[in-house]
Amino acid sequence: MSQDSVRVEKAALHTATPQSSLAAVMGSGVGRNLGLVVALIVLCVVGVATAGDNFASVDNLLTILRLASVIGVVSIGMTFVITAGHIDLSVGAIAALASVWCTTLATQTMAEDIHWIVMVGTALLVGVACGLVNGLLVAYGGIVSFIATLAMLASARGLAEIIADRRTQIVKVDGFADFFRADLIGIPMLVWMFALVSVIGWVLLNRTTFGRRTVAVGGNPEAARLAGINVRRHTVMIFGLVGLCCGIAAVMITARTTTGSSTHGTLWELDAIAAVVIGGTLLSGGRGTIVGTVLGVLIFTTLSNVFVQNDLSSSAQAVAKGLIIVVAVLLQQRLAGRSSHTT
Amino acid sequence: MSQDSVRVEKAALHTATPQSSLAAVMGSGVGRNLGLVVALIVLCVVGVATAGDNFASVDNLLTILRLASVIGVVSIGMTFVITAGHIDLSVGAIAALASVWCTTLATQTMAEDIHWIVMVGTALLVGVACGLVNGLLVAYGGIVSFIATLAMLASARGLAEIIADRRTQIVKVDGFADFFRADLIGIPMLVWMFALVSVIGWVLLNRTTFGRRTVAVGGNPEAARLAGINVRRHTVMIFGLVGLCCGIAAVMITARTTTGSSTHGTLWELDAIAAVVIGGTLLSGGRGTIVGTVLGVLIFTTLSNVFVQNDLSSSAQAVAKGLIIVVAVLLQQRLAGRSSHTT
Amino acid sequence: MTDRPLLRMSGIVKEFPGVRALGGVDLDVRAGEVHCLLGQNGAGKSTLIKVLAGAHQPDEGTIVWDGEEISLGSPMAAIKAGIATIYQELDLVPHLSVAENVFLGHELSRGGLTQRQRTNNIVRDLLARLGHAEISPNRLVGDLSPAGQQVVSMARALSHDTRLLVLDEPSAVLDQGEVDNLFRVIRGLTAEGVAIVYISHRLEEIRAIGDRITVLKDGVTVATGLPVEETPTSRLIQLMTGRSIEYVFPERSAEQRDRGAPVLEVRGLAHAGVFRDVDLTVHAGEIVGLAGLVGAGRSEILETVYGARRASAGTVAVDGKPLRRGSVDRAVRAGIGLAPEERKSQGLLLDEAVFKNVTVSSMSRFARFGFLDRGAEQREAEALTTSLDVRPTGVTRAVRTLSGGNQQKIVLARWLMRECRVLLLDEPTRGVDVGARSEIYQLVRSLADRGVAVVVVSSEIEEVLGLADRVLVVREGAVVHESAATAIDEATVLDLVMEGKVPA
Amino acid sequence: ACTSNEPEDSGDNETTASTVSSNDDTGDTVTIGFSGPAADHGWLAAINSSAQEAAEKYDDIELKFAEGTNDPSAQIAQVETFINDGVDAIVLLPTDGAALTETAIQAMEAGIPVINVDREFSSPFAARTTVLGDNYGMGVSAGTYACGLIEDNDISDPVIAEIAGIDALPLTQDRSQGFADALEACDQEVDRRVAAEFTVESGEEVAANLLQAEDKIDIIWNHDDDQGVGVKAAFDAAERDEFAFIGGAGSCNAMDWIEAGEMEATVIYPPTQAADGIKLARLIAQGKGLSDLVQVEVPKRVVLNAPVVSADNVAEYRDLCFDS
Numbered sequence A, B: 001m002s003q004d005s006v007r008v009e010k011a012a013l014h015t016a017t018p019q020s021s022l023a024a025v026m027g028s029g030v031g032r033n034l035g036l037v038v039a040l041i042v043l044c045v046v047g048v049a050t051a052g053d054n055f056a057s058v059d060n061l062l063t064i065l066r067l068a069s070v071i072g073v074v075s076i077g078m079t080f081v082i083t084a085g086h087i088d089l090s091v092g093a094i095a096a097l098a099s100v101w102c103t104t105l106a107t108q109t110m111a112e113d114i115h116w117i118v119m120v121g122t123a124l125l126v127g128v129a130c131g132l133v134n135g136l137l138v139a140y141g142g143i144v145s146f147i148a149t150l151a152m153l154a155s156a157r158g159l160a161e162i163i164a165d166r167r168t169q170i171v172k173v174d175g176f177a178d179f180f181r182a183d184l185i186g187i188p189m190l191v192w193m194f195a196l197v198s199v200i201g202w203v204l205l206n207r208t209t210f211g212r213r214t215v216a217v218g219g220n221p222e223a224a225r226l227a228g229i230n231v232r233r234h235t236v237m238i239f240g241l242v243g244l245c246c247g248i249a250a251v252m253i254t255a256r257t258t259t260g261s262s263t264h265g266t267l268w269e270l271d272a273i274a275a276v277v278i279g280g281t282l283l284s285g286g287r288g289t290i291v292g293t294v295l296g297v298l299i300f301t302t303l304s305n306v307f308v309q310n311d312l313s314s315s316a317q318a319v320a321k322g323l324i325i326v327v328a329v330l331l332q333q334r335l336a337g338r339s340s341h342t343t
Numbered sequence C: 001m002t003d004r005p006l007l008r009m010s011g012i013v014k015e016f017p018g019v020r021a022l023g024g025v026d027l028d029v030r031a032g033e034v035h036c037l038l039g040q041n042g043a044g045k046s047t048l049i050k051v052l053a054g055a056h057q058p059d060e061g062t063i064v065w066d067g068e069e070i071s072l073g074s075p076m077a078a079i080k081a082g083i084a085t086i087y088q089e090l091d092l093v094p095h096l097s098v099a100e101n102v103f104l105g106h107e108l109s110r111g112g113l114t115q116r117q118r119t120n121n122i123v124r125d126l127l128a129r130l131g132h133a134e135i136s137p138n139r140l141v142g143d144l145s146p147a148g149q150q151v152v153s154m155a156r157a158l159s160h161d162t163r164l165l166v167l168d169e170p171s172a173v174l175d176q177g178e179v180d181n182l183f184r185v186i187r188g189l190t191a192e193g194v195a196i197v198y199i200s201h202r203l204e205e206i207r208a209i210g211d212r213i214t215v216l217k218d219g220v221t222v223a224t225g226l227p228v229e230e231t232p233t234s235r236l237i238q239l240m241t242g243r244s245i246e247y248v249f250p251e252r253s254a255e256q257r258d259r260g261a262p263v264l265e266v267r268g269l270a271h272a273g274v275f276r277d278v279d280l281t282v283h284a285g286e287i288v289g290l291a292g293l294v295g296a297g298r299s300e301i302l303e304t305v306y307g308a309r310r311a312s313a314g315t316v317a318v319d320g321k322p323l324r325r326g327s328v329d330r331a332v333r334a335g336i337g338l339a340p341e342e343r344k345s346q347g348l349l350l351d352e353a354v355f356k357n358v359t360v361s362s363m364s365r366f367a368r369f370g371f372l373d374r375g376a377e378q379r380e381a382e383a384l385t386t387s388l389d390v391r392p393t394g395v396t397r398a399v400r401t402l403s404g405g406n407q408q409k410i411v412l413a414r415w416l417m418r419e420c421r422v423l424l425l426d427e428p429t430r431g432v433d434v435g436a437r438s439e440i441y442q443l444v445r446s447l448a449d450r451g452v453a454v455v456v457v458s459s460e461i462e463e464v465l466g467l468a469d470r471v472l473v474v475r476e477g478a479v480v481h482e483s484a485a486t487a488i489d490e491a492t493v494l495d496l497v498m499e500g501k502v503p504a
Numbered sequence D: 001a002c003t004s005n006e007p008e009d010s011g012d013n014e015t016t017a018s019t020v021s022s023n024d025d026t027g028d029t030v031t032i033g034f035s036g037p038a039a040d041h042g043w044l045a046a047i048n049s050s051a052q053e054a055a056e057k058y059d060d061i062e063l064k065f066a067e068g069t070n071d072p073s074a075q076i077a078q079v080e081t082f083i084n085d086g087v088d089a090i091v092l093l094p095t096d097g098a099a100l101t102e103t104a105i106q107a108m109e110a111g112i113p114v115i116n117v118d119r120e121f122s123s124p125f126a127a128r129t130t131v132l133g134d135n136y137g138m139g140v141s142a143g144t145y146a147c148g149l150i151e152d153n154d155i156s157d158p159v160i161a162e163i164a165g166i167d168a169l170p171l172t173q174d175r176s177q178g179f180a181d182a183l184e185a186c187d188q189e190v191d192r193r194v195a196a197e198f199t200v201e202s203g204e205e206v207a208a209n210l211l212q213a214e215d216k217i218d219i220i221w222n223h224d225d226d227q228g229v230g231v232k233a234a235f236d237a238a239e240r241d242e243f244a245f246i247g248g249a250g251s252c253n254a255m256d257w258i259e260a261g262e263m264e265a266t267v268i269y270p271p272t273q274a275a276d277g278i279k280l281a282r283l284i285a286q287g288k289g290l291s292d293l294v295q296v297e298v299p300k301r302v303v304l305n306a307p308v309v310s311a312d313n314v315a316e317y318r319d320l321c322f323d324s
């Protein structure tokens, strides 16, 4: 019988044709990302063609990266929450609240005395706290994430306005700007932060039990629960994580603008979701890609950079943006082999 | 054996206990809507308690209804698209484009000559055309609806700006304002339109082949395909339908403000999705309720009215709005019996 | 029954990325016959019938329908031709009613408005004809049990003018009584000249209902048109698997007869409206079987023991330590595992790799400080799936691309991977082929021998009696009988599940 | 001429050429970068078009027009891009003055003059020249006018309502503050305040609700005339006109209404300041001064007056209005 079963296994080796295994690779992560990379390259080619050296300069690339950094960090967080089958509309509002809170601290009378680390700590804390509230509302309150985070969006922004009295608060604490606006080996601190968050995000999603659970919870919550995963607790943690990213982004936007303001982060939710989705993360959950998200963010920021380089009117730019998005996605799909769309 | 099978059938009579059948009713449409109705009533009680006759007057109620009408019509369309498992971010932009297009027509030289019906026709046509483009991109281009309609959002608004040259175009065509700003049996025309669209929407979703298929496409696209439904064509039609609603909404907002403007409809997408989701339509598709959507719209509109009646600052309004949404949803869930959330 | 084939498929080839699912299949079916399609898990049966249903487009091959070559470019084309299909994975729309599902795609309407009354009446008749008049046409399909959904699918097939009805493992979700009922319906149809293609892994069913047999192996036809009466079971097994398998239950070993300490103790467990007063003690090394009809509440008992449903009364203890109600992760940590009944909705992460599905409940074993050792995960998953004969091999393949029976094996593998104290198995061999079936029996027994306490729910009475040491009969949410498996026979169990008592 | 607040001088771009200056003669070609908020309401749309039209008038201006955005981070990137590209001057209407200050300073340090329009930076080193309307002054003008109305018509215990613009913008706060301060001078205060979003649609909505909250109103000040189109539509729909309606910005629609007696007055806050910004940027980049002034250089700060236009003087201001 053991001899028999060996034969059976051989027979089961349904030899893959070279052609179809290529298609398999293309249809998988690599393929999708390849499409994004090509879209990005095409954009860069357009940039060079229309703006030449102005576009291709190191300075300009750093400008693009700096812009990508803040929304990038938020998008990494958003990748987790979407992969887990939820959505977070409150990211921008949370960042606004965190920026206002930490700068209020820093503009109060005793301002001179506090170390900028305290500011940073405050921002992260506010971010995490808001995220946890979202998580509790979703996981234990049973409120759909769209609604729960919409409520958070309204409340957090309102609260930020009240705290800041609708004024923009300029950061006066010394070390803060010095530290976060500095360069390290020629690369801006913000870009380092984005890189770090991306790498940690990638490891977390692809190499840890946390990431594995996130995918499971998003792919089939009932199956995840029956497999012994504490889905509720995990959901709370994921929202806490995206809150943490918002806190980091708050620090970054505060450094970038040297201000805390209740208007920071307006519509970041849309930008972040767009970057995540164009990156290939499934809006319905269960599949997430950090590399795709990073590429998605870069595509959108490069796009707006290319637009600054020419003199299209703002309206014409909007029209062009729409068309380019469509073309980029179509291109990406053709490259990713047959579309995984199943209608 | 026939005796056996009789016994089998009896045993299979999955008897639902009275308790669980009550839960079933509560968990179904009626129960969810009951929760919304209670939330709305509570809001009204608060309105009367805080603003008395000013709130309870017929004029005020008509004002609330009139304000609810435009976003209401958009939300009815959005209900279909979400039920079908998609999303449409471009509703506001399409309405802006349609409003601008039809008023441009009406402000051109030959303006005096055209009948307002032509304006209306133009708006509807523009709406439907944009919707169909969305549908084609999603169904045949295989682009996720979030991205396809995001692209449409950018392009349509840009185009609207170009056409209107970013001016607010005041409607001068006679009959138009007369007709749409008039009352009929004491009820504003806009409210009639909303009512009509709601009723048609309800019938369409619950009593026609089209609605049946919409639910099927959203609930289990593969099953729908295997049942012989042309999922792609149906998807195109659904986006066309929401486009039509945007066209109608464009006519309404043009009448309400007496203008066409590329800034009309800003963030309608969020308002509409919020109303639809709070109404009980599943964001993931497969279940939709028109009555819930109408209630959702009324809740949000009443909320703003109550706020103004109480002279709340806009920041306080935002905070309160967030809290009220959470409380309303929790309330609604308790009323709808055990939550259908399964983590 | 005429000899002219109604359907002739020849040389059908279908490739998926990385897999040649069909490598040239022939099938011919005559009007009025029940044509059985046999083959191991992954042999290509479902793929073949999807080609026939217009759901897959073949890469090569021809289909001749009623004497003419046709191309089935879409499901609609097949339906129009008179081919109705009941898929292995029930494909219904959960938020539509029974009646709406039955007429989905060919709604009865006048001027675009659906005719609810007329639809309901027709559906009511169809359901009655199927022996299930108690199912209301207005009920949401999502609220029905899998067996109920199966009936809806049947009603849908009958709502068309069907000349060929394809049933892909319809009996998997049915108990014996329901299967008899199904056969009654099938006989009625064949008498009217409808052809049936019937897929099942239960060979006794083939004997009971089949006329001719086609056997697939690894995507090719190895035998076709075998008359049922003249083909011995051993020959069929030989054809399907290439080897001969003795279809027997493993020997109950000596030591477990003097049972070990009680591991799982359930006292007075109840779930309002579903079951009540369940006492259950399972000792180390013991296999306890729960027999009963579909809908008797056995799945709910397992799920409640597991904490997936919150008990309304009663206690569950493992090794003497009581569990918190309604907490699955506590139960898992205490050493309980559940292989749920509905693999697709409750068990699997369909888009994830095989190995991730296998290790999901034992991740901590592969993790250090939360970081997973993927190499180790894949190695161990590979070893386990190979021992279960999962095909095709390769643990990085998405579970979705596996055949139904192989998916079931993955669910089992998950709990074999985690060394449980208590294993709850709900229909563990549903959709599993004969070869793998005896391997699963073997595995369950050897787990028990290693001291695991096992509870098995199965709708096949033979399986319960053959595998378990002790049998509990559940009827309408209550345990009506308990005895050693050897002390009771099939007929008695049948009487108990039907009547709740043995007729005098 | 551009700095003058007299309508006959600064209203129409054509009038600038009427002086003896050779400023309009084609000079060295200069590249000017323009960046402003998203044109999500009429006034900002007018800002955009006035900037673009001004640039098109000159052969020696090459305009780089960045996509309008409300995200300071994105706007910072736009300015950085201008710096990288080495433009000759930058005209900046910041989404938030304070948030763009550091970046503007960077541009200045890189030797690129920055012309700040409408929303002010928080540091004097951030701009070579600042052109802005007087938001606080706008509120004061409206409030003072309201006080006058109350006195003239001898209204006792008047109900005063305010329809603000986007509430989260500091400039809205300034306007409201000015309004409140001026009212306080005549012992009055705002009874009801609502905030819209500067758009027609939002104006209609909040005004409709506002009218329901008060049965009788005496004076309404609305911050923005484009939003005012919607506000007016709400008045008409409710058939209410018992109050004096005061506007802000000075759009042509508002002037029409004043002429027709449908509006009491409006306070000027012109979007043409963007055109002024472009013109000044050109002069600065070309090293020229303002020919009407004795000074050799363009001044550091230009604050537009916020005069009240009413039926009495609407004829004078008519040409100054902007299409919104």
Ligand SMILES: Nc1ncnc2c1ncn2[C@@H]1O[C@H](COP(=O)(O)OP(=O)(O)OP(=O)(O)O)[C@@H](O)[C@H]1O
Binding pocket: C016, C017, C019, C020, C021, C039, C040, C041, C042, C043, C044, C045, C046, C047, C048, C088, C391, C392, C400, C401, C402, C403, C404, C405, C406, C431, C433
């Ligand atoms: N969508 C798909 N993508 C890739 N491979 C697939 C896909 N569907 C089926 N296969 C592969 O095709 C082969 C045949 O599968 P099929 O489902 O037809 O088997 P089956 O005979 O029905 O088995 P079972 O008895 O387990 O249901 C298997 O190897 C399976 O993994």
Ligand SMILES: Nc1ncnc2c1ncn2[C@@H]1O[C@H](COP(=O)(O)OP(=O)(O)OP(=O)(O)O)[C@@H](O)[C@H]1O
Binding pocket: B014, B015, B020, C145, C146, C147, C274, C292, C293, C294, C295, C296, C297, C298, C299, C300, C341, C459
């Ligand atoms: N969500 C639910 N709400 C109310 N009743 C339910 C629910 N789920 C199941 N039931 C009822 O519980 C009883 C037992 O269900 P179930 O079909 O799972 O039993 P079973 O003995 O496990 O049968 P099977 O052989 O199908 O597994 C049935 O009467 C069923 O209708």
Ligand SMILES: O[C@@H]1[C@@H](O)[C@H](O)OC[C@H]1O
Binding pocket: D041, D043, D044, D118, D119, D165, D171, D198, D223, D224, D225, D248, D249, D269
């Ligand atoms: O955007 C604002 C505009 O609408 C208002 O009228 O004036 C100031 C501007 O910043």
Ligand SMILES: [Mg+2]
Binding pocket: C045, C046, C047, C088, C168, C403, C404, C405
């Ligand atoms: Mg199969």
Ligand SMILES: [Mg+2]
Binding pocket: C295, C298, C299, C300, C341, C426
């Ligand atoms: Mg069961």
